[in-house]
Amino acid sequence: MTPASAGVMKAVGAVIALILQVALAPNIALFGSFPCIPLVYVMALGVADPANASIALSFLTGLACDLLGSGPVGALAFLFLLAHVATARVFLVLDNDALFMPFAIMFAGMFAVETLYGFLLVALGLPVSLLDAFLNRAAPCALYDCVVAVIVYPLLVVLFSRTAKELKIRTPKLR
Amino acid sequence: MALNFQQKNSALVRRVLVIALLVIALVLITLYAREGEDGFLHSAQSSASDAASVVGGAGQGIGGALDALGKGVDNLTADDGTLSSLRTQNEELRAMVAQAEEYRQEALRLEELLDLKSSYSADGVGARIIGKSTQAWSQTVTINKGSADGLRTGLTVMGTTGVIGQTVSVSEHAATVRLITDPQSGVAALLQSSRAQGIVRGSLEGILYLENVDADATIEVGDVVLTSGLGGSYTSGLIVGTVVKVDSAQGDSSRRAVVSPNGEISALEEVLVVLGTSSSDDGSDGSASGGSGTNAADKGGAE
Numbered sequence: 001m002t003p004a005s006a007g008v009m010k011a012v013g014a015v016i017a018l019i020l021q022v023a024l025a026p027n028i029a030l031f032g033s034f035p036c037i038p039l040v041y042v043m044a045l046g047v048a049d050p051a052n053a054s055i056a057l058s059f060l061t062g063l064a065c066d067l068l069g070s071g072p073v074g075a076l077a078f079l080f081l082l083a084h085v086a087t088a089r090v091f092l093v094l095d096n097d098a099l100f101m102p103f104a105i106m107f108a109g110m111f112a113v114e115t116l117y118g119f120l121l122v123a124l125g126l127p128v129s130l131l132d133a134f135l136n137r138a139a140p141c142a143l144y145d146c147v148v149a150v151i152v153y154p155l156l157v158v159l160f161s162r163t164a165k166e167l168k169i170r171t172p173k174l175r
Numbered sequence: 176m177a178l179n180f181q182q183k184n185s186a187l188v189r190r191v192l193v194i195a196l197l198v199i200a201l202v203l204i205t206l207y208a209r210e211g212e213d214g215f216l217h218s219a220q221s222s223a224s225d226a227a228s229v230v231g232g233a234g235q236g237i238g239g240a241l242d243a244l245g246k247g248v249d250n251l252t253a254d255d256g257t258l259s260s261l262r263t264q265n266e267e268l269r270a271m272v273a274q275a276e277e278y279r280q281e282a283l284r285l286e287e288l289l290d291l292k293s294s295y296s297a298d299g300v301g302a303r304i305i306g307k308s309t310q311a312w313s314q315t316v317t318i319n320k321g322s323a324d325g326l327r328t329g330l331t332v333m334g335t336t337g338v339i340g341q342t343v344s345v346s347e348h349a350a351t352v353r354l355i356t357d358p359q360s361g362v363a364a365l366l367q368s369s370r371a372q373g374i375v376r377g378s379l380e381g382i383l384y385l386e387n388v389d390a391d392a393t394i395e396v397g398d399v400v401l402t403s404g405l406g407g408s409y410t411s412g413l414i415v416g417t418v419v420k421v422d423s424a425q426g427d428s429s430r431r432a433v434v435s436p437n438g439e440i441s442a443l444e445e446v447l448v449v450l451g452t453s454s455s456d457d458g459s460d461g462s463a464s465g466g467s468g469t470n471a472a473d474k475g476g477a478e
Contacts, residue, residue: 009464014375021229022227029311031381032311032379032381034311036273039252055189055192055193059200062200063200066220068224069224069310069313070220070310071312072207073219074199074202075204077331081193081196081197082197088344121312126360127358132378137311157429
């Protein structure tokens with residue numbers, strides 16, 4: 001698999017994540033909370049292939065989520081890009097070939113994105129308190145994201161471990 | 176277009192790209208916050224949501240598809256051709272019965288909407304819900320009627336048993352409805368028994384709260400809550416729900432009651448968009464956007 005085809009596959013994955021967000025996510029809501037599948041994808045991509053951070057892809061995925069939602073356009077684009085780059089950087093530094101670290105980094109990143117997005121909405125006029133926004137939306141949605149990440153991350157690692165071998169790039173190993 | 180960079184690419188170029196994209200995102204956020212509901216970004220968002228509703232409709236059949244998959248696996252284990260043929264025939268007949276039942280239930284729902292329309296002498300447009308909000312932070316639905324059908328922003332939307340929301344953005348063939356359970360929603364309301372005025376607000380938990388009620392007003396469990404029409408945001412006289420709990424005692428300046436919506440909002444499939452009523456003073460003259468209910472709250476002497 002060439003780097004160009006890997007890029008195409010990542011883009012296809014982002015499109016699939018967006019389609020699932022529109023078609024599936026609202027129908028699997030629990031107590032009003034449902035996962036942000038594109039966020040899970042972007043975070044998992046940052047950890048599965050940290051050496052090839054998908055800067056433009058994470059930005060465009062976030063922008064697409066903004067356009068499909070009702071929040072401020074640009075907010076998720078900002079947060080997705082920042083989280084993806086930060087996740088990739090942190091993982092390259094902290095990776096110890098164990099399974100715990102990638103999940104810990106992803107979970108922390110998803111919690112941060114969901115919380116910051118909620119706080120931004122409150123700052124822009126959502127008539128709820130910060131605590132209310134965190135407890136009733138950010139935290140439950142982040143937990144749901146973590147559950148989805150447990151499914152998505154291993155798939156991406158398997159996919160990009162093949163690419164990494166061809167490119168002789170270090171990737172995390174599932175143990 | 177290559178969306179990934181090879182390791183050999185300059186770290187400086189990557190840093191510049193990240194910073195540039197972050198700045199672009201911040202500019203977009205600022206523009207979005209400053210522009211009005213008719214701004215370019217809001218319009219683009221509305222168009223994207225309407226386009227995505229086509230995909231969203233597919234999600235409605237996911238549950239049915241999973242059931243069909245399970246049945247298909249059962250059939251694969253059958254080893255008798257005759258039994259398999261009979262089973263196929265049986266399934267076709269079941270599908271026909273299920274479809275007939277679906278039509279029957281749809282007819283019942285539409286009859287209820289027609290009855291509602293007659294009860295309130297409402298002039299309205301029936302619409303089908305074709306999509307739901309893609310974010311957990313807002314509670315909206317997309318319907319399959321738009322400006323081509325006479326819709327505009329600020330119109331009251333009703334389910335079979337009461338008010339469910341208000342149109343907040345309208346394109347040519349679709350519209351977005353903000354549900355009354357959305358935290359940004361605010362409905363100028365009154366209690367049917369005591370005629371006390373207040374504001375019904377949504378919340379992140381999906382619960383409706385009746386707030387800003389006069390300290391001396393009588394609120395009892397079971398009181399019916401109607402739209403008051405104040406501020407022109409919602410057509411007056413339409414049922415919102417029923418009081419199920421009162422948070423504070425009479426005389427307390429910060430009284431609040433919990434209101435149960437009159438019907439299951441999440442299970443709705445068809446709605447009625449009220450263009451006007453022949454009996455009430457119709458205030459729904461398109462003055463509202465999503466925050467109009469909140470504006471009505473301000474005019475009603477709230478915060």
